[in-house]
Amino acid sequence: MGNIVAIVGRPNVGKSTLFNRLTKTRRAIVMDTAGTTRDRQYGKCEWCGKEFSVIDTGGWVVNSDDTFESEINRQVNLAIKEADVVLLVADVDGGVTEFDSEVAHLLRQAKKPTVLAVNKVDAYDQQYGAAEFYKLGLGEPFVISAENGLGTGDLLDEVCSRFRENAPDEDGDELPRFAIVGRPNAGKSSILNAFIGEERTIVTDIAGTTRDSIYTRYNKFGKDFYLVDTAGIRKKAKVTEDLEYYSVVRAIRAIENSDVCILMIDATRGIESQDLNIYSLIQKNKKGLVVCINKWDLVENKTNADIKAYESAIRERIAPFTDFPIIFTSATTKQRIFKVMETAIKVYENKQRKVPTAQLNEKFLPLIENYPPPATKGKYIKIKYCTQLPNTQVPTFIFFANLPQYVKEPYRRFLENKLREWWDFNGTPIQIFIRAK
Numbered sequence: 001m002g003n004i005v006a007i008v009g010r011p012n013v014g015k016s017t018l019f020n021r022l023t024k025t026r027r028a029i030v031m032d033t034a035g036t037t038r039d040r041q042y043g044k045c046e047w048c049g050k051e052f053s054v055i056d057t058g059g060w061v062v063n064s065d066d067t068f069e070s071e072i073n074r075q076v077n078l079a080i081k082e083a084d085v086v087l088l089v090a091d092v093d094g095g096v097t098e099f100d101s102e103v104a105h106l107l108r109q110a111k112k113p114t115v116l117a118v119n120k121v122d123a124y125d126q127q128y129g130a131a132e133f134y135k136l137g138l139g140e141p142f143v144i145s146a147e148n149g150l151g152t153g154d155l156l157d158e159v160c161s162r163f164r165e166n167a168p169d170e171d172g173d174e175l176p177r178f179a180i181v182g183r184p185n186a187g188k189s190s191i192l193n194a195f196i197g198e199e200r201t202i203v204t205d206i207a208g209t210t211r212d213s214i215y216t217r218y219n220k221f222g223k224d225f226y227l228v229d230t231a232g233i234r235k236k237a238k239v240t241e242d243l244e245y246y247s248v249v250r251a252i253r254a255i256e257n258s259d260v261c262i263l264m265i266d267a268t269r270g271i272e273s274q275d276l277n278i279y280s281l282i283q284k285n286k287k288g289l290v291v292c293i294n295k296w297d298l299v300e301n302k303t304n305a306d307i308k309a310y311e312s313a314i315r316e317r318i319a320p321f322t323d324f325p326i327i328f329t330s331a332t333t334k335q336r337i338f339k340v341m342e343t344a345i346k347v348y349e350n351k352q353r354k355v356p357t358a359q360l361n362e363k364f365l366p367l368i369e370n371y372p373p374p375a376t377k378g379k380y381i382k383i384k385y386c387t388q389l390p391n392t393q394v395p396t397f398i399f400f401a402n403l404p405q406y407v408k409e410p411y412r413r414f415l416e417n418k419l420r421e422w423w424d425f426n427g428t429p430i431q432i433f434i435r436a437k
Contacts (some may be wrong), residue, residue, distance in 0.1 A: 003163045004054040005045070008107075011058075014119040018146035019043060019056035022156070028056050040317070041375030042216075047156040050273035052163070079110045080107070084113045087155075088138065089146075092121050092129045095134065104136040107346035108377060113162040116141045117155055122148065123371035136260045137224060140156045151193065156401070165364040175217070176348045179228040181282070183274050189296040190331035191264065192229040195341060212376040235276035257279055259346045259351065267295045268311075271317050281319055286394045288347040288428045289324045293341055297330035320413065323369065323420050324427045355423055357387045360397070363422055364415075371414070376406040384437055394429045400437035 007013050007015045016028035023043030080086055086107055090100050107114045116138040118130040133141040142158060144151035164245050180188045196218055216227045230251035257259055261282045265275055268390050282289055291314060296302070307328065315322040325343045329336045373381040381403050389396040397419065401407060412432050419430060 002052075003051055003056060003084045004082055005085045005087055005159055006055045006057060006080060007089060008057050008080065008086045008103060008104070009089035010091075011099065013089045013094075014146045015089050016056055017088075018089060018117070018119065018144075018152075019054055021146050021149060021152060022054050045156075047160055050160050050163070058193055069361060075114060079087050080110055080274075083112065085108075085159055086112045087117060088114055088136075089117050089119050090133055090136075090141075090424075092118050092126050092143075096132055097131070100133075100136060104138055108137060114138050115155065115158050115162065118142065119144055119146050121145050121150065122153050125225060176225040176260065176345070177228060177258040178225060178231055178260050178262055178344045178348075179258035180262045180264060181251060181255055181268070181278055181289075183272070183278070184231075186264040186266045187331045188264050189229050191262075191292070191294065191329065191337060191340070192227055194226060194331045194334050194337050218341075222342065225345070225348075228254045228258060236278045251279060255287060256285050256288060260290060260347050262290045262292050262340060262344055264292050264294050265314075267293045267299050271314050276317060283321065283429065286429050288344075288351045290343050290347055290427060291318075291326045293326065293328045294331055296328040296332050297335060318342060321429065323425065343427070350425050351394060351428040353423065353425065354390070354429075355388050355395075360386050360388065364399075364418070367418060373401075373411045376403075379403055379406060379407050383434075392431070394431060394432070396426060396431040398433045398435055402435050402437060404434040404436050 004035045005106055007019055009015055019028045020026050024262075025043055025044075028043075043056070045052055045054050073160075088100075088103060088107060102235060104114075104116075107354070108408055116133060117137060118133050118141045121127050121130065121143045125319070127143045130141045142151060142155045144155055146152070152339060154410060167316040180192060182188055216229070218225055218227050263275065263279060263282065265271055279289070293310065295312075299306070311326050314326060318324075325347070327340050329340055329385045331337060365384075368383045373383070375381065383399050383401045389398060397415075398417065399407075415432055416430050419425060
């Protein structure tokens with residue numbers, strides 16, 4: 001494992017702004033509302049040839065009216081445990097508050113290498129206010145402005161000097177990414193926590209708890225990939241606060257960056273129009289698909305006939321693309337969740353599948369001879385050769401014909417169905433092009 005830096009501090013001191021600056025991304029949502037960040041966010045930062053991970057945490061709160069308070073504090077404690085260096089961020093305008101003293105006390109007890117950053121020093125004469133932070137007993141405070149980057153270089157020098165030596169860096173960017181998507185409250189965070197066996201994301205019964213897209217690396221049982229928990233995507237008309245708008249955009253971006261999407265559907269509510277909208281997003285972005293019917297433990301008196309009926313209802317709503325796996329799960333009882341993971345990996349492999357050209361022609365040419373595309377305007381269409389394109393996002397096949405413009409959609413679907421029948425492309429979209437030879 002590489003080194004890990006955790007950013008902690010009370011709410012609204014600019015932790016997420018600093019996180020975004022260090023990771024050169026906009027992954028963490030930044031607003032003037034205190035308590036915007038709830039889950040831990042992970043990102044990569046590189047400084048002077050050293051690469052390390054950065055964790056952004058929710059603001060440390062005690063006795064506030066925020067329902068998420070105890071959860072956030074637990075997340076902060078976890079981050080402190082995980083980190084090699086802790087970056088305590090304070091706000092120069094607010095001066096030293098009891099919160100700051102409390103967190104500093106915890107950090108001194110934990111004997112963690114800690115660097116103190118005093119943020120929001122946007123004007124030159126504000127830096128003198130930083131002196132009072134010496135009383136936290138964490139050494140020299142670094143004056144920074146996360147907003148415009150002042151002082152972050154010196155801060156990073158100090159952080160890097162505190163690292164353990166020879167921590168090998170892992171590079172996981174080539175790993176498959178599985179995004180868990182769906183409507184709010186379908187159980188996306190619960191299933192993520194069930195997968196990795198720890199409370200990585202905050203779970204409450206309140207729809208819309210998750211706001212950021214949370215990346216988690218999973219490597220157990222010989223499997224290695226990233227899981228992305230996203231905010232629930234709800235109808236445009238229902239998106240009230242700005243925050244939620246950002247979350248939805250974030251979730252959509254997570255779909256774009258993933259390889260396979262695990263679409264969570266709440267078994268107690270069935271498939272709704274919003275699920276179909278999310279599905280069409282997945283389809284448009286040409287991603288692999290695993291459909292997960294969650295909360296199956298809450299369905300009363302279920303029989304095999306129910307399962308069949310449920311499956312066919314879903315396939316009917318999502319038609320014409322029906323070649324995808326459906327799994328009935330329960331995140332709370334952990335029923336069949338391992339199967340979801342195995343299936344997602346299988347779909348990812350199917351998406352990478354390459355069919356040798358010789359095999360394709362051997363199967364398809366006799367078939368096309370027996371069932372040629374219907375003649376149009378007295379012209380006969382001949383397909384002489386087919387091949388799969390290399391290095392495409394989804395399996396893409398080209399059929400060379402003398403009159404490609406006359407090959408209609410139903411015939412393409414016929415070719416696609418044969419491809420799916422002969423080779424395993426379960427869960428992945430296929431593209432078929434007819435070109436002039």
